[in-house]
Amino acid sequence: MTHTFDDTNGAASPGPDLSGAPTQISIDGHVVSVLATLAEPALTVFGNLFTREECEALIASAQPRLARSRTVDRSGGTAVSHESRTSDGMFFTLGETPLIDKLERRIAGLLRWPLERGEGLQVLRYGPGAEYQPHYDFFDAQDAGTATHTAAGGQRIGTLIIYLQSPISGGATTFPQIGLDVAPIQGNAVFFAYPQATPASLTLHAGAPVTAGEKWIATKWLRVRRYA
Template sequence: MMMMLGNDDTEVVKEKCVKVDKPTLIELSQKPRIYRIPNFLNDEECQHLIDSAKNKLRPCNEISSGVHRSGWGLFMKEGEEDHPTTQNVFNKMKPFVNITDSCEVMQVIRYNPGEQTSSHYDYFNPLTSNGSMKIGLYGQRICTILMYLCDVEEGGETTFPEVGVKVKPIKGDAVLFYNCTPNGEVDPLSLHQGDPVLKGTKWIAIKLINQKVNNNKDQSTNPPSQ
């Protein structure tokens, strides 16, 4: 059975969704490690990320390799992440993950009705020459923070098919999931996909958290603490 989780589905989730200074983590899965972070972004931050991208979007099949995306998106250019609002978003991430110079730039994606992302892994495959090269350049993609920038009328869930977790997109919420196990090995259970948008528009921002190059004991492999 697929588990659908939103902000107000159960009493337990309701109790954990009170707004506090430090965002609250809701554990959705232990293997792989998946957490929902309610109210991670405020309205101003969501709108800033949309505004920074909406006039520069390109078809995702031109900027994404190995994954079928039928939406529109972009990777921020050098310097665009330095905007104070974007930096504030990164500061919110720091209690949970280790943002290093190795981390890749943020990606913003828009999906219209019928558009989706196929099931895929975010980690670099260390058994391939291309994956091994990228690990050497950037460090392994230890975890992913996916942020929902708007509500979606219908569809557009983030689904982890191997473990039966389906996350409804809610404006301002984020999903933090680990692509690797605590010992640093890639986790095939982290397979995920963006379900088709059935009605409305879906905007997301993605930040991939890479292990610091030449540091195999990077703290970002550890579960987040509260």
């Protein structure tokens, strides 16, 4: 299926086709379940976005390249380690392997957003006690470092979090502004859009501390324009 999108900063927001209130969406023969939706913010919880085998293969590919996760330094735009984020992570480049290419194309079809407007998949591991404190994924226009990040692809406008391994307990993705917790169930995912880079988007979210076991996730950030 071919999709056409506005290539300006006023581009339509990414997201699944929820017309008719579907319970399932088929992307190239892979059936994804629609488990929950919200209108404000535009948020969808999916089931079976990745299979168990795909999750395990992605973890195996990522594991040798893990390093301490970083956050954006708001003053300079560089990536720095911070106590608010205590996971380990790595990035794949777009289409780096046949598996990555297949999964990225599935995501692009599901969210109706071109491959080239997405950052590479990031894989993260959260051990016991690890968390990511409440934050927004867009770049704040008031921060001095934002121009550095938006130079490549413009503003972020959507986030997809895919759960690759369920912890024994803890590790939910929480949305404190709307009182929602999404359980980290292997193969499931949560998508949320923020067409406007403002707290009014209601997309403040966090990775709650893992209390037992390990949580693995993959994150896909979507941009307004081609990311390079």
